[in-house]
Amino acid sequence: MDLGLQNQLAIVVGGARGIGLATAQLLLEEGAKVELWDYAQSVHQTAEELQASFPNRVSARQVNIVDAEACTSAVEAAAGAHGRIDHLILAAAIGSGKFGFPFTNLKPADWHRVIEVNILGTANIAHAIAPRLIEQRSGTLTLLGSVAGQIGSQTDPPYSASKAANINFMQCMAKDLAPYDVRVNLINPGMVQTDLNRSVWQGWHDQQPIDQRRSYEDWAGEKVRKVIPLGRWQTAEDIANVIAFLISPRARNITGQAINVDGGFVMHC
Ligand SMILES: NC(=O)c1ccc[n+]([C@@H]2O[C@H](COP(=O)([O-])OP(=O)(O)OC[C@H]3O[C@@H](n4cnc5c(N)ncnc54)[C@H](O)[C@@H]3O)[C@@H](O)[C@H]2O)c1
Helix, strand or coil: CCCCCCCCEEEEECCCCHHHHHHHHHHHHCCCEEEEEECCCHHHHHHHHHHHHCCCCEEEEECCCCCHHHHHHHHHHHHHHHCCCCEEEECCCCCCCCCCCCHHHCCCCHHHHHHHHHHHHHHHHHHHHHHHHHHHCCEEEEEECCHHHCCCCCCCHHHHHHHHHHHHHHHHHHHHHHHHCEEEEEEEECCECCHHHHHHHHHHHCCCCHHHCCCHHHHHHHHHHHHCCCCCCECHHHHHHHHHHHHCHHHCCCCCCEEEECCCCCCCC
């Protein structure tokens, strides 16, 4: 199926690894040009590696999404370099790195960084890109939420709350930007084996009594088999497939939607 993404410019924020990187790779395979943004310096190395397979279609910028001015400057620079920006996918987020069950295990201060990156960072990106898409009267903005934001997941309450906020803000933006034919959607991944997933789950694993403790991989694999109706992990490529469809003209009547790619974990309508 041709998704019609050839020569379109997609910015993938959080593109140095994980779901962002898989999305960048797939969009390149679909013929798009990709800018990888990430606060990790490794984003340049990642872009160089992709360049080898997709010459002249990959670039990188080191951008920290908590810095509103940096987000605006990066949008201006990308628009200057490419003429237009067709799509922005925001896949940068963090967890608190602490076991949050019950939530009183955390201190209020443990919330700050998560909120700063996951909520305020989303606002910074949205404020930077929206005027450009409005002016073009076209484009898409895709956020990454989480099933944790739909079910009051207790594992990492600041993370869950921030992801619920992402879902809500996505709907707000979709309404505001629809008159300009700009579509805004969000994917809720289920459980994907990335650094972020491990950072959210590691503290939970470490709660097991030491004499009964299994390796992280065994423990996490069994949890996934038990709680996911399809009984398997999701992959970063599973998420990327849906993002590629959602940003394509084939999804031109889809906006304001939170779409789960979670093996059936959450079955809300
Ligand atoms: N992995 C999962 O199981 C899972 C489940 C549900 C939702 N998600 C969501 O999917 C998205 C991608 O997650 P992932 O698992 O690929 O994570 P990841 O940790 O593998 O990748 C996140 C990327 O974001 C970057 N990043 C973090 N903070 C940043 C900042 N301030 N500025 C710029 N870049 C920053 C990191 O350097 C990293 O490259 C996130 O929104 C996450 O909440 C993931």
